[in-house]
Amino acid sequence: MLLRTVLRNERRLLAADPALRIALVVFAALFVYALANGMVWDRFQARTVEAARSGNAERVRGLAQELTDIANGAQPSSPFRDPRAPIVLGGARGAHTAVLEPGPLAALAVGQSDLLPYYYDVSIYTNESSFQQNGEVENPLNLMVGRFDLAFVTVYLLPLLVLALSFNVLSEEREQGTLALTLSQPVSARGVVGAKLAFRALLVVGLAAGVSLLGILATGGFTEAGRVLLWCAAVSLYALFWFALAAWVNSLRRSSAWNATVLVGAWLVLVVVLPAAINIAAGLLHPLPSRVEMITAQREASNDAVNRRSELLARYLEDHPEMASGVVPDEPGMAALTWAATDAVNGRLEEVTAVHDARRAEQLALIRRYRFLTPALLAQGVLVDAAGTGDARFAHFQSQVRDFAERWRQFFVPAILADERMTAAVLPGVPSFRFVDEQPADVARRAAVPLLVLGGLVVLVSVGAGVALGRVRGAA
Amino acid sequence: MIKHIARKEFTDVVRDGRFRWCAALVGALLLVSLGHGWVQARQAQGELAAAQATAREHWESQGEKNPHSAAHYGIYAFKPRLALSFVDAGVDPYTGTSVWLEAHRQNDFLMRPAQDATAAQRIGALTAAHVLQHLVPLLIILLTFGALAGEREQGTLRQLLATGVGRSDLALGKALGIAGALALLLVPAAVVGAAALVVGSPGPAASPLARAAVLAGVYLVYFAAFVGLSLAVSAQAGSARTALVALLAVWVVNGLVAPRAAVDLSRWIHPTPSAVEFARTLEREMATGVEGIERPDQAATAARLMAQHGVERVEDLPLNDVGVYLQESEEFGNRIFDRNYGALWDTFERQGLVHEALAVAAPLLAVRTLSMGLAGTDVEQHRHFATAAEAYRRDLMRQMNGDLTENSRSGDFSYTAGPDLWAQVPPLRYDAPTLGWVLNNRLLSLLVLGLWLAAAVLAAAAGARRAEVA
Numbered sequence: 035m036l037l038r039t040v041l042r043n044e045r046r047l048l049a050a051d052p053a054l055r056i057a058l059v060v061f062a063a064l065f066v067y068a069l070a071n072g073m074v075w076d077r078f079q080a081r082t083v084e085a086a087r088s089g090n091a092e093r094v095r096g097l098a099q100e101l102t103d104i105a106n107g108a109q110p111s112s113p114f115r116d117p118r119a120p121i122v123l124g125g126a127r128g129a130h131t132a133v134l135e136p137g138p139l140a141a142l143a144v145g146q147s148d149l150l151p152y153y154y155d156v157s158i159y160t161n162e163s164s165f166q167q168n169g170e171v172e173n174p175l176n177l178m179v180g181r182f183d184l185a186f187v188t189v190y191l192l193p194l195l196v197l198a199l200s201f202n203v204l205s206e207e208r209e210q211g212t213l214a215l216t217l218s219q220p221v222s223a224r225g226v227v228g229a230k231l232a233f234r235a236l237l238v239v240g241l242a243a244g245v246s247l248l249g250i251l252a253t254g255g256f257t258e259a260g261r262v263l264l265w266c267a268a269v270s271l272y273a274l275f276w277f278a279l280a281a282w283v284n285s286l287r288r289s290s291a292w293n294a295t296v297l298v299g300a301w302l303v304l305v306v307v308l309p310a311a312i313n314i315a316a317g318l319l320h321p322l323p324s325r326v327e328m329i330t331a332q333r334e335a336s337n338d339a340v341n342r343r344s345e346l347l348a349r350y351l352e353d354h355p356e357m358a359s360g361v362v363p364d365e366p367g368m369a370a371l372t373w374a375a376t377d378a379v380n381g382r383l384e385e386v387t388a389v390h391d392a393r394r395a396e397q398l399a400l401i402r403r404y405r406f407l408t409p410a411l412l413a414q415g416v417l418v419d420a421a422g423t424g425d426a427r428f429a430h431f432q433s434q435v436r437d438f439a440e441r442w443r444q445f446f447v448p449a450i451l452a453d454e455r456m457t458a459a460v461l462p463g464v465p466s467f468r469f470v471d472e473q474p475a476d477v478a479r480r481a482a483v484p485l486l487v488l489g490g491l492v493v494l495v496s497v498g499a500g501v502a503l504g505r506v507r508g509a510a
Numbered sequence: 511m512i513k514h515i516a517r518k519e520f521t522d523v524v525r526d527g528r529f530r531w532c533a534a535l536v537g538a539l540l541l542v543s544l545g546h547g548w549v550q551a552r553q554a555q556g557e558l559a560a561a562q563a564t565a566r567e568h569w570e571s572q573g574e575k576n577p578h579s580a581a582h583y584g585i586y587a588f589k590p591r592l593a594l595s596f597v598d599a600g601v602d603p604y605t606g607t608s609v610w611l612e613a614h615r616q617n618d619f620l621m622r623p624a625q626d627a628t629a630a631q632r633i634g635a636l637t638a639a640h641v642l643q644h645l646v647p648l649l650i651i652l653l654t655f656g657a658l659a660g661e662r663e664q665g666t667l668r669q670l671l672a673t674g675v676g677r678s679d680l681a682l683g684k685a686l687g688i689a690g691a692l693a694l695l696l697v698p699a700a701v702v703g704a705a706a707l708v709v710g711s712p713g714p715a716a717s718p719l720a721r722a723a724v725l726a727g728v729y730l731v732y733f734a735a736f737v738g739l740s741l742a743v744s745a746q747a748g749s750a751r752t753a754l755v756a757l758l759a760v761w762v763v764n765g766l767v768a769p770r771a772a773v774d775l776s777r778w779i780h781p782t783p784s785a786v787e788f789a790r791t792l793e794r795e796m797a798t799g800v801e802g803i804e805r806p807d808q809a810a811t812a813a814r815l816m817a818q819h820g821v822e823r824v825e826d827l828p829l830n831d832v833g834v835y836l837q838e839s840e841e842f843g844n845r846i847f848d849r850n851y852g853a854l855w856d857t858f859e860r861q862g863l864v865h866e867a868l869a870v871a872a873p874l875l876a877v878r879t880l881s882m883g884l885a886g887t888d889v890e891q892h893r894h895f896a897t898a899a900e901a902y903r904r905d906l907m908r909q910m911n912g913d914l915t916e917n918s919r920s921g922d923f924s925y926t927a928g929p930d931l932w933a934q935v936p937p938l939r940y941d942a943p944t945l946g947w948v949l950n951n952r953l954l955s956l957l958v959l960g961l962w963l964a965a966a967v968l969a970a971a972a973g974a975r976r977a978e979v980a
Contacts, residue, residue, distance in 0.1 A: 064767075071774040082784040089786065131786075146629050149604070149622070153786065166620050171785045173858045174601035175865065175889050176777065177624070180632060182770035189633070190766055291751050298758060306644070310636035311539065318546055324554070325621040326561045329586055329608055333568055398628055411630050418629050425629055 037221070040229040048237075054199065058241070061187075061195050065245040068187045072141035075181070076253055079136040079147065082170070086131040086153050094461055097128060101458040118455045121158070121369040123464075124446030129157040132438055132467035134431040137422020138258040139265060141249050143185035145423025148172050152431070156467065158373070158446050160439040161380040162387040163332055165432060166325070184246060185417040188269055189410050190305055192242060193276045197297045199234045200280035202290040203227055204506070209290060223506035227284060227499075231277050238277075242269045260474035264420035264481050271488040272413035276301075278495035285502035308408040316404060320397040323390050328383075335382030339375040367453040405484070409491060412484040419481055422471075426480060430472050441465045511675050512683040519687025523653055524694070532652055533695050536645045540699045544638045547596035548706045558588040558607065566937050574926040577910040578836060584612030585906070585938075587899040589619065592886030592942055593718035594725065597703060598639035600887025603627075609896070611903035613910075614840070616847040619896065638703070639881050642729050643874055644765045646692070647736045651757040653691060654740035657684045658977055659750040668979045681745070681974035685737050692733065700726055720945050725884040731963050732877040738966030745973030768872030769865075776864035780857050788854065795846045803845045806838040812920075824920040833915030840907045847900075855893050862889055869958040876955040876962070883948045883955075890951055894943050902938045909935055 048054050097117050100110075110116035117123050134152040151169040154160070180186065204227050207213040216226055243266050250262055279300060283293050405411035418424040442465055449456065523529050565586040572583055588608045595602060606619025624632065658681070661667040670680065707722055740757055747753035783791070799805035812824050812831045824831050862879070869876035882888035909931075918925035949956065 067771070067774075074774075074778070078784065082786050085784065085786050085790075089790070146632075149624060149632075168606065168618055168620065168622065168785070169625075171782050171788050171854065173776070173782065173861050173889065174604035174892065175858070175862055176773045177604040178601050178635075179769045179773045182767075182774045186770060191762070194762065294751070294755070302648070307535070307539075309630070309633055310640065313631050314539070314542055314546055314636045316631065317550065318542075321550075322623070322626050324557050325623075325626065326557045326588065326607060329621070330561055330564050333565070333586070337568065337572075394626060401628055401631070405630055411633075414633060415630060 037225060037229045040221070040226055041233050044230050044233045048234075057195060057198050058237070061191070062241060062245075064187050064191060065184065065241065068182055068184045069141065069245055069249045071181060072144065072183045072249060073253060075144055075148070075183075076136055076141040079140065079152065079170075083133045083135055083153070086133045090131050090466070093128065094464075097123065098458045098461050101456070101461070105457060118457070119369060120446050120449035120454060120456055121372065123456045123460075124158040124442065124450070126155070126157055126159065128464070129155040130442070130464070130466060132156050132435045132469075134428070134469055137261070137427060137471075138254070138256075139250060139261050139421040140423055141253045142183065142246055142265065143418045143421035143423050144181040144183045145185065145418035145421060146425055146428060147423040148181065149177055150425075150428045152428075154435050156435060156439050156442055158443055158450075159376060160435075160442070161376075162383040163328070164439075165435075166328075184249065185414060185421065188242060188272065188417065189414045192238070192269075192273060193301050193305060196234075196238055196273055196276040197280060197294075197301060199238065200231055200277055201283070201293045201297050203230045203234075203280070204284040204503075205288065205290040205293050208287075217507065222504070224500055224503040227281055227503055231281055235274060235277050239270050239273050242273060258474065260478060261420045261422065264416060264478065264485070267485055268413050268416040268420060268481070268488070271485060271492055272409060274492045275409050275488060275495065278492050278499060281499035282495050282502065285499045285506065287506065304408045305410045309411055312401075312404040312407060312411070316397075316401040320400045322397055323393045325390070328386055328390060331386040332379070332383055335386075336375070336379045339378040339382075367450075369450050369453065373447060373450045406487060409488055412488050416481045416484050416488075419477060426477075427472060431469060434469060435467070438465065438467045512679050512686065515675065515680060515683025516686035516690065519657070519684050520690040523688060523691040529653060529691065532649055533691075536641060536649050537695045537699070539636065539645065540638055540641045540695070541702060543636050543641055544596070544699065544703055544706065547599065547637055548710075551591050551596035551599075552710060555591040558590055561586070561608070562588045562590075562938070569935070570929060570932045572932060574928045576923075576925060577914045577927045577931065578613065578832075580927070580932065581613035581907055581910040584610055584903075586610055587902065587938055589892070589895050589899075590940060592891075593707060594721055594885040595887050596706065597637070597722075597725065598881045598885035598887055599635070599637045600639075600882035600885055601889055601892065602887045603635070605889075605892045609899055611899060611906065613836075613907060614843055616843075616851060616900055616903070619892075638699075639878070639885070643732075643878055643881070646696070646729075646733060647764070647874075648761055649695075650688070650692065650733060650736045651740050651754070651761060653688050654684075654737060655744055655747075655754040655757050656750040657688070657741055658744040658974070659747050659753045660744075662977070662979065663750055667977075671979060677974045677977070678971050681741055681970050685734075685741060685970070688737055689734075696733075717945055721884045721886075721948070724945065724949070725881060728877060728880045728884065728959065731959055732873060735873055735959070735962040735966040738963070738970040742966065742969035742973035745970070745977040764872040764874045768868055768875060769878070772865045772868045772875060775868070776861035779864055780860045782854065782857050782861075788850065792846065792850050795850070796843060799842065800846070800849070803842065803849070806835060806842050808832075808835045811835040811838060827920050829915050829920070830918045830922065830925075831920045833911045833913075833918070836914065837908060837911035840904070840911065844904060855896075858889050858893075863954070866952075866954045866958070869955060870961075873959060873962040876959040879955040880952055880959065883952045884945075886942055886948075891943060891948075895940060898940050899938070906935055 100108075100117050104110055104116075104118060110118070113119075115122060115127060117127060122128070132154050136147065136152075140147060147169075149169050149172075151165075151167055154164060154167065156164075202209075204213070204223065207216060207226075213223075217223060246265060246269065247262075250256055250265075256262060280293075280297060283296050283300075286293075288296075402415075405415055415424070419426055445463075445465055565588070569583075569585045572580060575583075586608055589605070591602070603624040604622055607621045607623070609619045610617045658667065661670060671677070675683075704719075704722060707718055739760070740753075743756050743760075744750070744753045747756060795803075797805075808831075811834055815827055815829070815831050815834060816822065816824065819827055821827055865875050866879050869879070879888070883890070913927055913931055914925070917927070
């Protein structure tokens with residue numbers, strides 16, 4: 035009954051406070067701007083994916099036409115571009131673009147999607163260095179600064195709204211002399227602060243989650259309820275963490291000014307300074323291996339391979355009897371020799387990359403541990419992961435492209451070795467790529483620990499605040 | 511009198527425990543980021559130089575082959591780290607580090623270091639430039655917000671003014687005191703930075719010391735603007751607390767909101783094509799040519815050459831027509847590349863201008879642009895290197911095609927050249943742009959930063975003049 039009175043009173047007070055109204059309006063505007071940016075980017079990606087898809091279809095149509103024409107007596111434009119040769123059809127001319135559709139919540143967090151490639155042209159020449167390609171055409175300056183998306187507003191700016199709304203929930207009552215009066219009623223300080231913060235939390239979480247859901251609705255992301263839930267959980271827990279922190283600081287019974295200073299200080303340290311300091315530590319303690327030496331290794335491998343093509347082909351045929359049904363080993367074609375050299379380069383590249391990737395994975399695992407040092411990094415990690423624009427989904431995509439490239443080779447290499455001629459009839463059987471999205475359970479499993487830690491922090495700080503508030507008496 | 515006020519303010523600040531803690535934190539971050547940047551830049555430069563040397567070795571030791579095969583083999587170019595990149599890494603983690611220079615094609619720079627890092631590492635990169643751009647202004651705010659508002663709250667402002675000190679002298683004195691305290695932090699960092707530059711400059715740069723001096727000047731102007739702005743707010747605000755809140759809001763907009771808002775705004779105003787679109791346009795134009803840029807035709811080239819030399823058969827030409835044709839198609843390709851890449855780079859630069867123009871709302875954007883420019887790590891200097899590498903590629907192709915044309919005859923496909931020809935190709939030498947070039951490119955930012963300083967000084971003076979005594 036009384037708590038309801040407190041809530042009603044709060045609503046009136048907030049409605050009457052112009053500064054808070056302005057703050058809420060400003061934040062609503064920031065949220066909407068962020069969402070609009072995300073949606074524009076989402077649509078851009080969707081268009082690109084569509085263009086890549088229609089490009090695939092167009093290429094196949096063109097090749098089919100050319101193959102039919104040649105079968106009917108036309109001449110290929112050049113022997114190096116003759117689609118009847120499997121090394122041409124399976125090579126750059128017939129390449130299939132494997133695309134990663136933007137995740138269902140991609141409009142909420144740009145994440146790594148502006149930096150990491152979301153499409154690869156797959157051909158028989160696809161190897162580890164193919165994965166070194168750049169992502170979307172993007173101004174490096176924009177990549178450096180990062181986008182103004184909902185994840186950014188949530189991680190950096192939302193805490194400031196929370197703090198502005200709650201830094202003085204208790205101290206103000208005392209400074210205005212109303213605390214003693216309030217507490218003379220059958221209500222505890224804990225109850226009053228709890229009710230006031232609950233009301234504000236409802237407002238803030240409602241705003242953040244509301245705009246997010248609006249965005250999800252507009253981009254049709256509700257198909258993945260699990261991701262939506264994870265997103266909302268991360269936003270809510272992160273906001274609640276800052277409310278809990280404000281409650282705890284208020285429970286220390288200091289002045290409003292002191293509360294504001296301490297809370298802003300906490301925001302600075304947790305959101306701005308610690309992530310930066312962590313990166314310095316990561317750079318110092320776990321430097322990522324350089325890619326430069328990979329180029330040299332690749333070059334040396336291919337120099338070596340070109341000089342020993344016949345020998346390499348013999349060895350290849352020994353190693354891959356499954357690829358060699360029907361080859362006449364006595365007079366291997368030029369294409370077969372080329373393929374043997376290509377395969378040797380790929381093999382060497384895989385070795386170099388494997389060493390590099392193992393070292394990189396090791397360092398990244400260590401770096402990922404540091405995110406537990408600040409709720410900002412925890413929340414950011416879960417947000418981009420839930421949105422499907424984090425590192426994990428891109429790694430998932432890349433591994434599927436690797437498998438697809440292998441299927442592609444399985445299709446074309448035997449024909450190259452046997453020096454077969456391709457016709458339009460083989461085109462429908464050529465492998466095509468379809469991205470299989472991550473299992474919701476996998477995403478949830480990755481997010482579980484960070485969310486639990488975040489939840490644990492909320493509980494811990496709230497309990498601390500609750501205990502300290504239990505000691506607050508009206509006279510204090 | 512100014513001296514007394516400055517000394518008093520300085521002593522106050524330096525004795526303040528909060529200042530000591532914050533300054534120690536910022537100073538530590540500054541020194542660590544400088545040191546880390548320096549070690550990393552040197553290491554990276556070492557690797558790049560070694561890789562460049564190896565690439566040259568590969569080129570020279572490719573054995574006997576047809577010059578056009580050698581052109582296809584090509585050479586890798588590695589973008590060197592410039593001397594001051596350890597202060598401000600700029601866009602370097604987001605531009606590729608190497609490019610393959612081969613026949614027929616202008617390739618993209620590959621291997622962006624940021625692609626190897628995690629998403630979390632993108633949200634809080636820390637270089638000395640970040641500390642200077644974000645954390646030092648915060649320190650200034652913490653030092654300054656109470657300078658006048660605090661005196662007023664404590665009632666000492668009335669006393670102070672009663673001694674007959676001029677109001678602008680008072681403001682100037684306060685500013686100098688705060689500057690003195692900041693100098694305790696910044697001078698050692700500047701000395702360390704300069705020493706690092708002198709002891710072991712990580713890479714080539716035209717006049718690194720001059721660039722460093724201007725860089726220091728730019729940051730000083732930025733800090734001075736912040737001191738002035740903070741003093742103005744402190745003079746006008748009703749209470750020290752209001753001053754702090756207002757200044758923190760300025761800081762958040764300046765450091766967090768404006769930079770990111772500029773990114774999306776610049777993309778809305780000057781959209782870039784998608785990579786698929788860009789590649790397709792390039793492919794289409796290379797295949798068919800565009801109006802005014804005709805694709806050369808091998809038969810037409812041969813016919814023209816035969817007419818010029820008055821012979822009936824290509825075999826009778828005193829040169830190899832394929833070499834001439836290859837060079838013509840190189841030149842055709844170059845014009846297509848210039849068209850497409852040029853347009854893309856120009857869009858990037860126009861996007862950069864949006865960032866620069868928004869500096870009227872957030873001085874950080876101006877100082878960041880200048881800082882990256884002086885450190886040699888901005889988009890324009892990436893373009894400068896990319897252009898140099900591409901020019902080198904074109905020279906290389908010209909030499910290969912020239913040798914093919916002059917030293918072999920039409921129809922002779924067995925012609926090979928050897929190490930002598932490879933060695934004749936000069937190694938890639940890159941001269942970083944001069945200080946004047948950089949500053950000339952960055953006039954808008956210089957102007958806006960200057961305006962900020964002037965505005966801040968005027969605001970501080972006006973604030974002090976109008977400040978209420980109690």
